[in-house]
Amino acid sequence: MTANLDTIDLRILELMQDNARISNADLARELEMAPSAVLERVKKLEQKKVILGYTTRINPQAVQQKLLAFIFVRTNDGFGETGSTTEALSKIPEVQEVHHIAGEDCFILKIRTEDAASLMHLMRNSLKQIPKISSTRTTIVLETVKEEQTIVIPNS
Incomplete structure (x- = not known):
């Protein structure tokens, strides 16, 4: 499966991979975008199965x-x-x-x-x-x- 990802999508993935607990507000601030637009993009990435889930790493x-x-x-x-x-x-x-x-x-x-x-x-x-x-x-x-x-x- 190949998803068409633009530079904003890739940046969202990079930021969320670094910190899966990043808030939508912090993500929006980092991307200099409206929180609603960022939330919509994240939901689309989840729907497209680009973001597969959120987990906790345990020692x-x-x-x-x-x-x-x-x-x-x-x-x-x-x-x-x-x-x-x-x-x-x-x-x-x-x-x-x-x-x-x-x-x-x-x-x-x-x-x-x-x-x-x-x-x-x-x-x-x-x-x-x-x-x-x-x-x-x-x-x-x-x-x-x-x-x-x-x-x-x-x-x-």
Whole structure:
């Protein structure tokens, strides 16, 4: 999906990405526009699914989610029909991201758990129950150097 975004839309996205809690009044002041015009633009960006939502970033350590792992998943049907598999993977609460990938593996999952024992439990009780999964390869992260959801916004 490509949305036609002008420089004002791009600037709104940049400002909101820097501070999702920015008030409409502050946004309008920064853009030197009327608050009603800014609000209308933000609502249009939401309707067009350019702005997908507003979230709070939580320190995983603060809520005992200390282990970060990436699991590469191979399925029996390879690059074939993956609807039921992606749906099942997406329903696992500890799975933060599911990516359909090219190469030997079919998916890469980003998973956060409390510790190695809870990761093992997830693998044995959740992943193993998905019929089309033929194998997995797990990589445990030792240190996260950079982790953010920021999107590079072109010349706003």
